[in-house]
Amino acid sequence: MFENLSEKLERSFKLLKGQGKITEINIAETLKEVRRALLNADVNYKTAKIFTETVKQKALGSNVLNAVQPGQMMVKIVHDELAQLMGGESVDVNIKGNPAVILMAGLQGSGKTTHTGKLASLLKNKRGKKPLLVAGDVYRPAAINQLQVLGEQIGVPVYTEEGNNDPVKLAKDGIKHAKANGHDLVIVDTAGRLAIDEQMMNEIAAIKKAITPDEILFVVDSMTGQDAVNTAKEFNDRLNFDGVILTKLDGDTRGGAALSIRSVVDKPIKFVGMGEKMDALDVFHPSRMADRILGMGDIVSLVERAQEQFDAEEARKLQKKIAKNQFSFNDFLSQIQQIKKMGNLKDLAGMIPGMGKAIKNMDFDDDAFKGIEAIIYSMTPDERENPAILNGSRRKRIATGSGTNIQEVNRLIKQFEDTRKVMRMMTKGGGKNMGRMMQNMPFGRR
Structure with a gap:
């Protein structure tokens, strides 16, 4: 990006x-x-x-x-x-109605249906909302099935009506269903086309008039560059939407859409899609994006992602275990899971100031932890809690069970022991031992 x-x-x-x-x-x-x-x-x-x-x-x-x-x-x-x-300040989505109604618009292939699910997940998990998704694309059967699958993944119900080919009635019925069943948020997915046409515009304008949404979000593929901006202008002229969701910003995009949309359409980018997972939707912060464009990283977003996975009680328990030299492979595995939940590894590394240029030509495999996890899962519960018992025969069995070799198992155990030493040193000596610790680490040697 x-x-x-x-x-x-x-x-x-x-x-x-x-x-x-x-x-x-x-x-x-x-x-x-x-x-x-x-x-x-x-x-x-x-x-x-x-x-x-x-x-x-x-x-x-x-x-x-x-x-x-x-x-x-x-x-x-x-x-x-x-x-x-790009807007100066981040702009929040309007979800104050009861139920609040969000209308999603965009061309087919822009990621509209996927980001309908992502938005529901974000507002459910981070804002405490109880959303209902309405499958309003009655022309593409795969869109209804796709939304149902996404809804199941994120634990959000999807409203559909078999045999109803009237998207206006479907949207109105969906809102009635939400009111009757205690949902405080309705997100209506609508039909997309391969290109803008009069039928499409008339239809979504009719839906807008019928349900008077609190928020209209236009979903646009950032990889289409200036075409994305032109499409946004066409939609805005007819819908007067409230904001933009820019998708595929983690892809091979030149950035023209992100930099041009606000000035051309005068509507804020509210969210950006940064990956394929259902939690890969971020609030758009213009200043942080400017940081990243100029190679300054985005340490604030990195800390926020880490805090989302942070459990204060678990951290206290872990600190006690580290102090007593009881940090185990189960704890190691738990830390890996938290890192994976934070998102794409290359994207995370790019948030560290100065790292963007350094990792430009590097390939980051999102399955990089699979080998480590396979080795740990091949250990018995006792071996995970007591790494000291991992003798030669046990290591050989673990290598066979994990589909790796004895050298990889030995390397992981060595890395684990080094990590345990570093953690204990930091807990005991704090800043006093930091210099000595860095010298003993592989990357600290000269």
């Missing part, structure tokens, strides 16, 4: 390296490269032009402090303007 844009922007800032101050002459070439970078990322031409003009005015009008280099000042200005371009 945004990798090419990040590289090109970084190169443009280097043009100011060594300059004593920002002038109209030395900034011209930098902004020329910035504009090229934006256009190459499929950003709307007018948006790119206005953006660079705004940056130029702010750069020439700013006083560069002695402690701040011109290149650093330019990064700060571009960062702030990128965040502003």
Whole structure:
């Protein structure tokens, strides 16, 4: 995501390296490269032009402090303007009705049905809502089945009516069903088309008029670039939607849609889809996205994801076990499960400042933990709790049972023991032993 844009922007800032101050002459070439970078990322031409003009005015009008280099000042200005371009602040979804009604719109193939399920999961698990999904795509039988499967996965009921081919009546009946059964949120999936047509627009406009939703969200595939922005404009002209869900931001996208939609349509991006799992939907924060575009990472989002998996009581129990040197393979397995729940490994690594460029060409296998889990699951309960009993014959049996070899088993046990030592050292000595601990770790040696 945004990798090419990040590289090109970084190169443009280097043009100011060594300059004593920002002038109209030395900034011209930098902004020329910035504009090229934006256009190459499929950003709307007018948006790119206005953006660079705004940056130029702010750069020439700013006083560069002695402690701040011109290149650093330019990064700060571009960062702030990128965040502003994408909306400035995050905008919440309106779910205050009883039931609150959200209408989902978008083209077929944009991920609309999948993200209907993802949104229900997010609002159920993080906002405490009791949602009902309404399968309003009566033309594509697979859409109804897909929504039912997704509903089952996330534990959310799906309202359907066999033989009813009237999406307007179906949406109204779904809301009645929600009121009668104590649901405080209704999310209506609607039919998509391969392209915008009059029938589609008339139909979704009729649904909007009949159910007067509290929120209309337009789902758009970020990989379609400027086409995504044009489609959003067409839908907005007819529906006046409230916000955008941008999908597939974890894919090979140039970022033009994310950077252009707000300025062209004047509607906020509210959520972004960052993976295939049902919990892979995040609230969109313009400033954090600007951080990532400029290679600064997104440590706030990383901490938030970690906190979602954090259990204070379990942490206290674990700390006591570590202090007593009782950290076991069961605890090790539990930590792995928590990391996996946080999301895609490459996406997580990219949130660490400075890591985006370092991991650009690296392949992260989301099944990277499978071999480790197979080895641990091949141990007996006693072996997991008491690693000290893992002698040669036991290790050989574990290797056979896990489909690995004795070297892989030995390596995991060694890594486990190193981890246990590090954890105990941190618990006992805190900062005093940190330097010694780092020297003893493989990556700390010179």
